[in-house]
Amino acid sequence: MNKNVIRIVSAMSLFSCMTIGFTSCQKHDENSPGVEFMPDMYRSPSLESNMAYTSLETGEEKQANMLPVKGAIARGYMPYIYGNDTAGYSNAGKYLRNPLGRTEANLKQGEELYGKFCVHCHGATGQGDGLVGGKLPGAPPSYSAGALKTLPEGKIFHSITYGKGLMGPHAPLMTQEERWKVVLFVQKLQNPGGTAPAAEANTVVPAAEGAAVPAEAPAEGKK
Numbered sequence: 001m002n003k004n005v006i007r008i009v010s011a012m013s014l015f016s017c018m019t020i021g022f023t024s025c026q027k028h029d030e031n032s033p034g035v036e037f038m039p040d041m042y043r044s045p046s047l048e049s050n051m052a053y054t055s056l057e058t059g060e061e062k063q064a065n066m067l068p069v070k071g072a073i074a075r076g077y078m079p080y081i082y083g084n085d086t087a088g089y090s091n092a093g094k095y096l097r098n099p100l101g102r103t104e105a106n107l108k109q110g111e112e113l114y115g116k117f118c119v120h121c122h123g124a125t126g127q128g129d130g131l132v133g134g135k136l137p138g139a140p141p142s143y144s145a146g147a148l149k150t151l152p153e154g155k156i157f158h159s160i161t162y163g164k165g166l167m168g169p170h171a172p173l174m175t176q177e178e179r180w181k182v183v184l185f186v187q188k189l190q191n192p193g194g195t196a197p198a199a200e201a202n203t204v205v206p207a208a209e210g211a212a213v214p215a216e217a218p219a220e221g222k223k
């Protein structure tokens, strides 16, 4: 082969090697995929959740994930319809019933939950003598004395849900089912050795109705 051609080819390959060498060391965007040989492999045609995309029909900017329909609730989530006010408290006492049975298993789980969430204030026997309870400006009242001895299950649940006075709300900490289990245990402490206190006189709801408000319930307690 002609010597000149060899020289030109070597000079050209040296030049391209140097060009590649120098440019590859340049600072570049870390997130850039660099040269794209097969762009389809980089950009998936499917829509990712939460990404924005342009509608082919209207050209409009849209969001892949739609907002839930108004009033939609998450699966398994049970809304609590009694408001955090005096009407809600009194209606919960009248109409709210424990959907769980007073079984040994439920009581045992209630006791465990009480040991995690309540015992430090209310004490092991519910006398308000827990380690934290004793340090509060006003110690929690005893479950088995005074007004609390006959506090109906709906009001117990309501107060655990929203909190009362120095007691914080427990709705963000425990599911409704867990709160009902704790109610069973609180009732045991209200009446140590005895049976659960009867519900308030004007009981109209069968136990299975749970959180539902019957037709004759006044509406002002709802939020």
Ligand code: HEC
Binding pocket: 114, 117, 118, 119, 120, 121, 122, 132, 133, 136, 138, 139, 140, 141, 148, 151, 155, 156, 159, 160, 164, 165, 166, 167, 168, 170, 182, 183, 186
């Ligand atoms: C920070 C301490 C604290 C914790 C934790 C706490 N409580 Fe209380 N609780 C109180 C105090 C204080 C009161 C008195 C509130 C008032 O009447 O002002 C009270 C009141 C109550 C009442 C009476 C409510 C009413 O309607 O009069 C019940 C029932 C009760 N607590 C149950 C529970 C249960 C069950 C738990 C655990 C899930 C719990 N508490 C956790 C401090 C606490």
